Each structure stands twice: as C-alpha cells, then as structure tokens.
Amino acid sequence: MDGVMDEGCIETRTKVTKHLIAKGPPPAQPAGTHAVVGFRAMINEYLAVTYDQTRAPTFVEEITFQGDDFTKDGDKRELKLLLNSPKTTKHSKENPSPAIMYMHGGGAVAFSALQFDADCQRWADENDLVVFNLDYRLAPETPA
Secondary structure, rough: OOOOOHHHHHHHHHHHHHHHHHHHOOOOOOOHHHHHHHHHHHHHHHHHHHOOOOOOOOOEEEEEEEEEOEEEEEOOEEEEEEEEEEOOOOOOOOOOEEEEEOOOOOOOOOOOHHHHHHHHHHHHHHHHOOEEEOOOOOOOOEEE
16 A cells, blocks of 8 residues: 555544543553553553454464473473465465565564454455464563
8 A cells, every 4th residue: 555544544543543532641650560561551452442352363273382492480482373374365285375474563562463363364365375473472471
C-alpha cells in the first residue's frame, strides 16, 4: 500500500483515539518492572479496542523447540513458532513456497505471536508464502 492508509486502518485509529481521549491520560508509572506491567496493561487495552479477541487463531501448526543453552536460572530456553500457510497456493513439493520469519515488536517486554496471527495469515494468503511467526519469552520475567 506504499504508506497509504486504507479505510479500515483509518477507522481503527479513529476508534482507538476516541477511546484514549475518553479515558484520559494514563497514570505515571515508576521505573523498572512496574513500568513494564503498566506498559503491558496499556497495550492489552489497545488490543482489546482494536482487535477481535473472539476470533479463532488461523495458524496451522505450533512448533515448540528448546535451545542448547540455558537461562541463568537453569531453565532451558524455549521458543515457539506459529506457522501460517496460504489457504490456496500454486506451490508444490517440487516448487516450495517462499517463506518469511516474523518477529513481533514490543521491545522484548510486550505482545505475543498470537496477537499478530491474523496479520501473518493475511500476508501468507495475499503473497502465497509461508509465515513463521516467532514467539519468545518476555523480559523482565525471563532475562537473557
């Protein structure tokens, strides 16, 4: 779309803006872990306003694997991939689909792969490709 917002995007931004104006400014958050908790609460509220939380996930497979390294507390690192495939494809075993890896934003302290599942499915369908949507553990609960 080359930077042009469609009607759905404008409608969503308008809805969020009206919600935030009606709510008023958020309370100040102290630095540290409490700020992260406040940030996550604000993000979850935004998602509740903008996304249909009742829709079923669209990913076709969840892949969980553990790395070879350990965290400081002795737990194995665990990563999850949500796999989104196009509903229809011109590709085959002999001519495999291209693929992309998507890693959600949030500064490693907010969001999850599931919250971007619908976007990843749309990208897969519109571009006839496979999307690997990476989920990862968040800080500060799981430091590097």
